[in-house]
Amino acid sequence: MERKEKLYLVIPCYNEEEVLHETEHRLTVKLNQMIADGLISDESRMVFVDDGSKDRTWNIITELHEKNPLVLGIKSSRNRGHQNTLLAGLMTVKDECDMVVSMDADLQDDIEVLDQFVQQYYDGCEIVYGVRSARKTDTFFKKFTAEGFYKLMEWMGVEIVFNHADYRLMSSRALQELAKYKEVNLFLRGIVPMIGFKTGIVTYERHERFAGESKYPLKKMLSFAMDGITSLSIKPIRFITGLGITLFVISIILLVYYTIGYFLGNTTPGWATIVVSIWGIGGLQLLAIGVIGEYIGKIYMETKERPRYIIEEFLK
Template identity: 65%
Template sequence: MIPCLYIVIPCYNEEAVLPETSKRILDKLGRMIEQEVCSDASRVLFVDDGSKDATWEMIAKLHAQDPHFAGCKLAHNRGHQNALLAGLMTARKYCDVSISMDADLQDDIEVLDEFMEKYKEGCEIVYGVRKERKTDTFFKRNSALAFYKLMNLLGTKVVNNHADYRLMSKTALDGLAQYREVNLFLRGIVPEIGYKTDSVYYDRGERFAGESKYPLKKMLSFALEGITSFSVKPLKIISGLGFVISLLSILGLLYALISKFAGLAVAGWTAIVCSIWLLGGVQLLCLGVLGEYIGKIYSEVKARPRYIIEEELKR
């Protein structure tokens, strides 16, 4: 049986790139249908994440022109991860297999056939992994490398050099649907699902048009989200740090008492000020980490919907 494929593409203010993206994706999907890699019921599902430009109007126009385009519009901006999840859960109702990718044409669409080959070999999840990072700036390349190393060091399973270009079968999507957390970090959740997995390696190109939706501030926020969503090691580090500082404080107290009874002069001021600043900074840092975890608990306990679909352009 020829599988039904849904290509899920989250969009936020992508009017500059959408005409070219839709053209290339439709051409590729058409070739895959002709070669019976996927069925004619396959679709390209654009997810409008509360865009402020004409993105949704363009998606609606594409749907009217060709039934192979589908769309769903979120009621307001919920962020890339929630938009992607909304698309995957929508596709889950219709497809046998889904492939998620970004709208900026940086992911190589010519390897879609390789994803489907891995699926036909029995893989339920296939990761798109970058071969190298030559197109990245020096800072982005090294910060990404540091991020992956830090995540693995903290015990979080992530696939190095993998973003959100991945294949998930309906079975894997059913597994993903069981994860109910509000604080989404799909790169960490998907490896937790299990099942047979594999990787497809590709070269990532430059963004075709428009601006990156992940500036430095969002990248740092995303990294923090991933670390605090999947690891409690920062809390253990705080406990260890507290123990070390307590031990050093006791040693400092003993030194001060011995110095006093021995009649030694104490310089005092510099050591006291430095100690206060150091301990104050450590305490504020620890409170910040604790605040991150408490904030996540607060969000999870409220259990608000992760997204609300305002409109859907069905197959």
């Protein structure tokens, strides 16, 4: 008899008390259906990872764990942000299962396509990306900024899947390889494609949030975008270097221009010296900062070697 693979759902949570019961209910129904259909093992589980929530999130996870054998819980020692919390969940369960699907707790990710994720896994895919088919539920501003972010990341040279967030399946083998990436500045949407292996895509329609407020207001979205760019691309630093070179070249052109003007008698005493000095020294300073930053930007955060997460409790 063919062995069915064990699936774990890893769900980061931060102040999600309003949605947890409904999320647990819907996922329980879905997992039981997939088990009954013979798609996954009856040892499959859902794992809620608490990111140092300030509300009753962890208490609810504990209660759900006690009454539902499908529910596991992981508690972070403090708030570390979505990416670190997601990584904590993935790394904690990577040896417990055959495949993992990461998803948000707010029920915006369509759980009805989980079957498609698993089927592509059986077809040989080590990583399967959930990609939004459209952004009908987004405002014009959200759609414009989100799609602009993906295009900007591609322009920066970052390998990223367009319209993919963190709804993805990863095999145990892919997770073992992910564990070798030791970056402190995490941007999993850019790191996972670096792993390689055979990949697949499942398209889905993202729903409205079931309850509660979004954990990604504009300020956090901008911060997240900046983390993604600075952790995976050095183009901003190279832009500064290029700007420094450009300004220095302009200073040389101005020097030639004012020198010619001097011999033609079309100069104001002292003007050429001041302008050339400002542009020349400014350009050289930016050039120097860019060159130094090229090295410092690569090593600064990584040399600290601080833990990316600390697990306080794991409810198995």
